[in-house]
Every structure is written in C-alpha cells, then in structure tokens.
Amino acid sequence: MQGTTRLIKTWATGELGQDVLAGAGHDEAYDGSLAVVLERQQHFDAMREAGLIGADTRAFVPGATDSTDGSEGPIVLGYEGSLSDPGGDVQIGTQFFMQTQDYGTSEYLSLIGATLVRVIDETDFETFLEDADRAYLKGDLAEFATHPLVRLCDVTSLGSATPDRGPKLRLYVDAAGQISTSPGGAVLGKVGDDLETLEAEWARLNAASDTPCAVALAKVVPEQTRADALRERPWLAYYHSALAAVRDVRTRGLAELSEIHISGFGQRLDPDLEGADGSAHEARPGSPVLMWTDDQALVFDPRSEKTFQMGRPAARLAERLLVLGSVEAAAQGDEANLLKVEAFFQRAGVQLCVT
Known part of the structure; x- marks a missing residue:
C-alpha cells in the first residue's frame, strides 16, 4: 500500500509533489499514465492494450483484486465507493479510507480521515474565490482548506503555479468509457484511444485558453468565467502556496x-x-x-x-x-x-x- 496516498493526491489535484517523485523514483520517464481511476472494471484491459495503463501505472479499479507487487505490470488497487462523486466514503484496498466532498459544503465537514474536496459547479467555484479573496484581503483562511488531511482537487485549474502535466500524469475514465484528466474535465477521448491522441486533444484545448489548465474543470465551470477570475487574481498561485504552507505547519504540529x-x-x-x-x-x-x-x-x-x-x-x-x-x-x-x-x-x- 506504500504510495497509495501520494498517488491519489496526485490524481485528484493534478500536482506531482516531491513526495510522489521520491516514492516513484523518477519524473516523467514512466510507462503509461502515472495514476488512473476507472469507474468500470470492464475498461481495464482496453486501457492496458492502448498503453494508457503501463508497467508504472497505479490503477484504481472498482471491485478489482489488488495486485501490489508491480513486478510484471501496473499496481492495481480495488476500491469501493466513488472517487468522483462527492459526499461519500471510499475504501481503497483493505486498509485505506477516504472521503470525497464538494467545496461548498466543506466548511461544515467533520473530518474522520483523508478527504478530497472538489469544485463540482459554478457555485462551488464562486465560493472558492470568495474564500481566496477573504484570505488575501483579511488573512482569514478557511480552516478546512489548510487541514493536513484535506486536499483541494484540480488546483492546476484553480490558479496553482504547478503546471498541469495532462494525460501522462493522470486519467479518469467514466462509466461510459469517456476519458479526461478529472471527473469534471473536458472529454479527451474514449477507451481504445492511445496516449498520443489524448495528449493532442489536451494540448488543443489548452491552446485555446490564456490561463493554465483549461481541461480539468471544463464540464463544471464555463471557461470564460474561470479564465476571467484567474486573470483578476494574479496572486492566486501565492494563495495556493499559502494553503500548502499552513498545512505543512499544522502537519508538523508547529502551530x-x-x-x-x-x-x-x-x-x-x-x-x-x-x-x-x-x-x-x-x-x-x-x-x-x-x-x-x-x-x-x-x-x-x-x-x-x-x-x-x-x-x-x-x-x-x-x-x-x-x-x-x-x-x-x-x-x-x-x-x-x-x-x-x-x-x-x-x-x-x-x-x-x-x-
């Protein structure tokens, strides 16, 4: 199970952190996409045949039997619940439990373990911006956003300075076999497509926007709304760094x-x-x-x-x-x-x- 928490955070946030690099032992020289979440087990074989699930992939597959040695292929972890729909609990493997939550109700969370917080619509996005504005102007950071157990999803589309690495880093395959980088992301292709096809569509969509990562929230937040908000707040990357800073301090018990x-x-x-x-x-x-x-x-x-x-x-x-x-x-x-x-x-x- 070593590395499961790191890879789920990578898949959810779009950020490849130092802890992930240390765990993986490499940067982008991996086979397939680094972290893949499937909504249907039936898509696994086709994803593997297309090269999207490779020897270095950590694949999260509903109902699958865990295969964790990685000696001859990907590390596969079965899960129960949903990693895409907020409001529920997820069990990954036999030991790891996680919550998922929409941003708008996260202020009222009772944390019992690791939690992913996701922007699921335009109202959530507006609430995120309100929290960021209040923090920047008054120094009042939302408690849940800095909690050591919480990670905000798709931060590369929310103004983080971390560049989104696209399909090579993470993939999400919905129940219909459509592929994106996240549950709220623009469709990049379908099961059977190869990595080159997905990356080409990902690059095309991003080239049409003047702000980073136009893909990961495209289905839930209008691109013009998102881009305008990011341009109006050139300090948003610093805000994300501040959240990470306070989270680190709290994790270490320093304050x-x-x-x-x-x-x-x-x-x-x-x-x-x-x-x-x-x-x-x-x-x-x-x-x-x-x-x-x-x-x-x-x-x-x-x-x-x-x-x-x-x-x-x-x-x-x-x-x-x-x-x-x-x-x-x-x-x-x-x-x-x-x-x-x-x-x-x-x-x-x-x-x-x-x-």
Whole structure:
C-alpha cells in the first residue's frame, strides 16, 4: 500500500509533489499514465492494450483484486465507493479510507480521515474565490482548506503555479468509457484511444485558453468565467502556496491556524512594509511564503516543500527581500545582514528575490 496516498493526491489535484517523485523514483520517464481511476472494471484491459495503463501505472479499479507487487505490470488497487462523486466514503484496498466532498459544503465537514474536496459547479467555484479573496484581503483562511488531511482537487485549474502535466500524469475514465484528466474535465477521448491522441486533444484545448489548465474543470465551470477570475487574481498561485504552507505547519504540529499570520495576506511582519507593492513577489510562480506566530517565524518554499524556522529579526529581513525584490531595494543601512539572509536561502536552493 506504500504510495497509495501520494498517488491519489496526485490524481485528484493534478500536482506531482516531491513526495510522489521520491516514492516513484523518477519524473516523467514512466510507462503509461502515472495514476488512473476507472469507474468500470470492464475498461481495464482496453486501457492496458492502448498503453494508457503501463508497467508504472497505479490503477484504481472498482471491485478489482489488488495486485501490489508491480513486478510484471501496473499496481492495481480495488476500491469501493466513488472517487468522483462527492459526499461519500471510499475504501481503497483493505486498509485505506477516504472521503470525497464538494467545496461548498466543506466548511461544515467533520473530518474522520483523508478527504478530497472538489469544485463540482459554478457555485462551488464562486465560493472558492470568495474564500481566496477573504484570505488575501483579511488573512482569514478557511480552516478546512489548510487541514493536513484535506486536499483541494484540480488546483492546476484553480490558479496553482504547478503546471498541469495532462494525460501522462493522470486519467479518469467514466462509466461510459469517456476519458479526461478529472471527473469534471473536458472529454479527451474514449477507451481504445492511445496516449498520443489524448495528449493532442489536451494540448488543443489548452491552446485555446490564456490561463493554465483549461481541461480539468471544463464540464463544471464555463471557461470564460474561470479564465476571467484567474486573470483578476494574479496572486492566486501565492494563495495556493499559502494553503500548502499552513498545512505543512499544522502537519508538523508547529502551530494552529488561529496562531499563524502570513505576509501579504492583510498584514506584514515588518510594519514598514505596510502598503508596499508586493505584487511581483506574489505573482512569481513558486514564491516562498513567510509566516509568523507570537514566538516564531517560518518560511515555506513551495518548490522544495520545505519549511525553515528563524528568529524574527532575520524573518523581517527575509520579508523585505521577498516584498521589495532585491538587496538594493530592501537596504536600509543593513545591507550586510540582508546579504547573509539571502546567502543562507540561496545555499538551501530557495530564491527570495525576484531578480
């Protein structure tokens, strides 16, 4: 069962995280699509014959007998329930349980285990935007969205900086044999089509949009509505990074949500930066997130998924570098210490400055 949680998160979110890479041992040099969910067991053989389920695939197949050694083919895990319809429980294999939920009612969730939260219609999408706006303007993040057990689905279509890797990463096959990257996604083909056919349609649909991942929510949110909302919020990728940052802090038991403040979300650690234009930092894909509580400060790097703890004086300098974009712009007679902070993060592979 090792890796099941990682691969389900990958399939649901569209993000290939560092934990997945570590578990898989490779990036894109895998055979078939990495994670595939079928609604009907009868489609398995045709998907395998078409090369969509390959030796490296983890396939989730309803009612199937588990085959987990992967020595001569894909790892197959049977499941009971639904990974596409919100509001129910899913059992994968014999030991792993998961909930699925629509975004609009997730505020009222009673979490009992791992949970996937899915945007299922335009109302859900509007609620997601309202939560993002409130967080950005007031620093008030939705509790469920930062819970360690929760993952928001299809984030590549919701403004995340992570590029969607399309059919090579994940596939969903509905009961009628239609194939997409997600349950709410545009149809890319049908059972029997090969990977090249699906990728060509995926590329065609994305080329028609000026915002990332026009596929994963195409059946549930009008593309013009989605694209307009993302363009109006160039900071959405930073919002997703902030959710991941707080989730990491909560997972590690470093702080509770009510204790955490996030730079750029209605406040700054350094009062002198209030009113400063941090738009370049917030719009930069993978930009680090600075947080603090009453007794500690932290920097989360979305690229490496690492969190760094530091004292407040150093954190204020890091914040100046992030918001103002360079040592020269941030210098206030303290250039030597700014350079030390910048050098520390550079050695850790983290870029604080925009330039």
